[in-house]
Amino acid sequence: MKYEIVIGLETHVELNTRSKIFCACGGHSSHGEPNDCVCPACCGMPGMLPVTNKRVVELAVMAGLMLNCEINRYTTFDKKSYYYPDLPCAYQVTQWFHPICTNGLVEVQTKNGTAKIGIKQIHMEEDAGKLVHDDWSDTTLVDFNRTSVPLIEIVSRPDFRSAEEVLAYLEKLKAMFRFANISECEEGAMRCDVNISIRPEGSTELGVRTEIKNMSSLSSIERAIKYETARHMDAIERQTEVLVQETRRWDDIKGKTFSMRNKETAADYRYFPDPNIMPIVIDDEWLEKIKADMPASPEEKAAEYRALGVSDKEIELLISKRNLCDLFDELLMKGCNVQDIVSWILTECAGVLRKKGQVLDELSIPAEKLARIIAMTASNEVTRGAGRKILVAVLDDDVDPDKFCEENNLAAQGDESLINDVVKKVIEENPGAVNDYLGGKTKAFQALFGGCMKQLRGNGDPAIIRAQLENELAKLS
Amino acid sequence: MKEYITKIGSGDLAVDDTLLTKGVETTAGSKILSGFVPLFSAEAVERAVKAGYTVSGKTNVGEFGLDLVGEFSNYNDGDEVLRGAAAELIAKGEVKGALEVDLNGAPRRAATLSGTDFIKPTYGTVSRYGIIPCACSGEQVGAAAANAAETKKLLAAVAGHDGKDGTSLPAEAYDYSCGKEPAGMKAGIITQLFELASEETKAVIKGYAEKLKALGVSVEEVSVEEIAAAQSAWQILMAAETCNNVSRYDGVKFGYRTPNYKNIDELYIGSRTEGMNLLTKTTVLYGSDVLSKGRYFTCYDKALKVRRVVAERFGELFKTYDLLLAPACGKTEYKKYDITRAFETVYGESVFTAVPNLIGIPAMVTKGVQLMAGHFEEKTLFKIAESAEGTDK
Numbered sequence A: 001m002k003y004e005i006v007i008g009l010e011t012h013v014e015l016n017t018r019s020k021i022f023c024a025c026g027g028h029s030s031h032g033e034p035n036d037c038v039c040p041a042c043c044g045m046p047g048m049l050p051v052t053n054k055r056v057v058e059l060a061v062m063a064g065l066m067l068n069c070e071i072n073r074y075t076t077f078d079k080k081s082y083y084y085p086d087l088p089c090a091y092q093v094t095q096w097f098h099p100i101c102t103n104g105l106v107e108v109q110t111k112n113g114t115a116k117i118g119i120k121q122i123h124m125e126e127d128a129g130k131l132v133h134d135d136w137s138d139t140t141l142v143d144f145n146r147t148s149v150p151l152i153e154i155v156s157r158p159d160f161r162s163a164e165e166v167l168a169y170l171e172k173l174k175a176m177f178r179f180a181n182i183s184e185c186e187e188g189a190m191r192c193d194v195n196i197s198i199r200p201e202g203s204t205e206l207g208v209r210t211e212i213k214n215m216s217s218l219s220s221i222e223r224a225i226k227y228e229t230a231r232h233m234d235a236i237e238r239q240t241e242v243l244v245q246e247t248r249r250w251d252d253i254k255g256k257t258f259s260m261r262n263k264e265t266a267a268d269y270r271y272f273p274d275p276n277i278m279p280i281v282i283d284d285e286w287l288e289k290i291k292a293d294m295p296a297s298p299e300e301k302a303a304e305y306r307a308l309g310v311s312d313k314e315i316e317l318l319i320s321k322r323n324l325c326d327l328f329d330e331l332l333m334k335g336c337n338v339q340d341i342v343s344w345i346l347t348e349c350a351g352v353l354r355k356k357g358q359v360l361d362e363l364s365i366p367a368e369k370l371a372r373i374i375a376m377t378a379s380n381e382v383t384r385g386a387g388r389k390i391l392v393a394v395l396d397d398d399v400d401p402d403k404f405c406e407e408n409n410l411a412a413q414g415d416e417s418l419i420n421d422v423v424k425k426v427i428e429e430n431p432g433a434v435n436d437y438l439g440g441k442t443k444a445f446q447a448l449f450g451g452c453m454k455q456l457r458g459n460g461d462p463a464i465i466r467a468q469l470e471n472e473l474a475k476l477s
Numbered sequence B: 001m002k003e004y005i006t007k008i009g010s011g012d013l014a015v016d017d018t019l020l021t022k023g024v025e026t027t028a029g030s031k032i033l034s035g036f037v038p039l040f041s042a043e044a045v046e047r048a049v050k051a052g053y054t055v056s057g058k059t060n061v062g063e064f065g066l067d068l069v070g071e072f073s074n075y076n077d078g079d080e081v082l083r084g085a086a087a088e089l090i091a092k093g094e095v096k097g098a099l100e101v102d103l104n105g106a107p108r109r110a111a112t113l114s115g116t117d118f119i120k121p122t123y124g125t126v127s128r129y130g131i132i133p134c135a136c137s138g139e140q141v142g143a144a145a146a147n148a149a150e151t152k153k154l155l156a157a158v159a160g161h162d163g164k165d166g167t168s169l170p171a172e173a174y175d176y177s178c179g180k181e182p183a184g185m186k187a188g189i190i191t192q193l194f195e196l197a198s199e200e201t202k203a204v205i206k207g208y209a210e211k212l213k214a215l216g217v218s219v220e221e222v223s224v225e226e227i228a229a230a231q232s233a234w235q236i237l238m239a240a241e242t243c244n245n246v247s248r249y250d251g252v253k254f255g256y257r258t259p260n261y262k263n264i265d266e267l268y269i270g271s272r273t274e275g276m277n278l279l280t281k282t283t284v285l286y287g288s289d290v291l292s293k294g295r296y297f298t299c300y301d302k303a304l305k306v307r308r309v310v311a312e313r314f315g316e317l318f319k320t321y322d323l324l325l326a327p328a329c330g331k332t333e334y335k336k337y338d339i340t341r342a343f344e345t346v347y348g349e350s351v352f353t354a355v356p357n358l359i360g361i362p363a364m365v366t367k368g369v370q371l372m373a374g375h376f377e378e379k380t381l382f383k384i385a386e387s388a389e390g391t392d393k
């Protein structure tokens, strides 16, 4: 018999906000020291009241729009009660009765074609803290930095039929959310619960479902799905064990899933509407404002750049990060040439960052300064090499390009008689290359050109050098 | 015996122990919070101080403010007759006013017993920031004093929008002095509550009705069949929210920790067992039950629906009546009783006080009578109370 895998995902995404969801503490979970980003509210002291961060609502709506969801204009927060040491109030504020987005759809591409993944709902909630076990003192410590950091949970329908589809979906969400600045989606900021079952192909009933909790790396998710699929198949085909509906934990080192004690699945979370948070009403005006603030999707940007003649490989690099697209668009508006923009961002800037041990994602440069450098090189005011020197100075010390150029004598050398002297000198000193060139080896021209530029300390006007060199060589032939 | 007030200094304002006071131990009358010293004060306390009041001390409350008048706090040790600490201080003239949290009517009962005034204002008009939380959807900080004018002054000082409370209403301040003259007003005595009261209490209500008539207010009885449902609904909501709110106290982060534990489970269980009284525990169990999977829709959700029905009914009533009269408690005196009967006793008495907590309308106790009015009609209550006081002179 042929079987198929049925997978549904619950994906938690940490939102990129300046503050936590209900208090004024900084919003990002990657902090230095434990408990350096807490206040009486997010560590559960009595008497504090939640005040909803509007930005969280806006980012959740954006995510919903990107995943083609219906945006519910009336949405409420509910309390989910459970006791765990990393949850200071013994309840988590989440959305149970009226989630903010419902009924979405997302298409993912794999080598087997396009899969349509339904989105049941997206809801907002607060994160819990972290328990840190200290083996040395054999104690467990609590870090509340992460408590009340805003999350959205995206609940898919059980529409995945392979691990490949799951990975393609997660990659797509990551690209979308990073691009729109909804989430940094860095390690740990996107976590998944995977629901998995197996059934005979064509069957409409679901098999026994197990849930693998709290995974954040794509490779672990892939391995866990493959392991769990094999375990289910063995149980069904060879009766190796009796499958039960349960929650399991993936052990990345052992490469296996383990049953978690049934404590948590048996819990009754006693949801009820949080009386401290007024229902949120999203009116047309607010929704339109959110839509207006939304960037184009990566796909739309890609199409736009393709039409400008940017290659697919270059597009892929540009749309990996929103700030690169913003920089590209600004340079274009300032009248820079498309090919210049591409090569200055993807070659020159990337090169400088690489030397500093940074990646292109981290590029931060005022568009007007880069535009000025591009303009200076395009008009031969400076050579490309000098332009690169200015770029380094701008990235390092945010200098003014014109001033830096002047102070460091980088302006292209355009004195025709000086260049003529140099050209004659280089021809005299390099008879081998000259003979090669005259004998038909055009490559030798480049060597002679380079020699001239070197004599001019890299600042010679390339057009003049080229013209004079051609002129002098023509005299010899 | 613990003093019923923890003296801070000389002052004219008592603050009940469910309200946080910066740097001063605040326990909500519970052992589980013993030693808890807040980092900030409740907004209402801050505002009162800004308006010129000086905090004299913290008055004891029953654990988390859940009981009748504070009887299971140490204050009543060896005392036969039950009284509320703040109301007694006012009656004795030791303080000018008090801020008290009303979540199940305890301050209204206490005012009735001590012959003082207390108002629970419209929900959302006084910030709840800094209340040790129990029943968030209905609890409010109210003002107590010896007469209506002082009560009005204190409430005006603390009411108004607070950005730190998400349910705080937008008005920056409220004018409580613009109530209409009583002549020509219509008042209703709620039959169902009147009938439940003792003969002495009935006489007090009748006497007050006569005063109102003398002021030109027409008074009649009005039957409100929803009273019993309102009582059950508030009981359910209050218990559920209390259960949720007190589950954070575990002996780990702050408050009381049992000295007798060998592992983390014993620490939790021991601290809670020793740190909370039977009334709190019963309330928690009850609240947990009404929120459980099988019971949510038949209990909690139904209570929310009842809340809407009762709110509509009272909205209709206030189209006819400017105010409603009822006792705030069924008796003129409570004797100390057995804590194993606390849950039934408190539940029984809450019938008189549940509606204003449930639907957020203002309720004022004055001269042993409870007056209720529509949302934002504190001004009417104050005008009536002041006018009725005037007839005494």
Ligand SMILES: [Zn+2]
Pocket: A020, A023, A024, A025, A037, A038, A039, A040, A041, A042, A043, A148
């Ligand atoms: Zn905080």
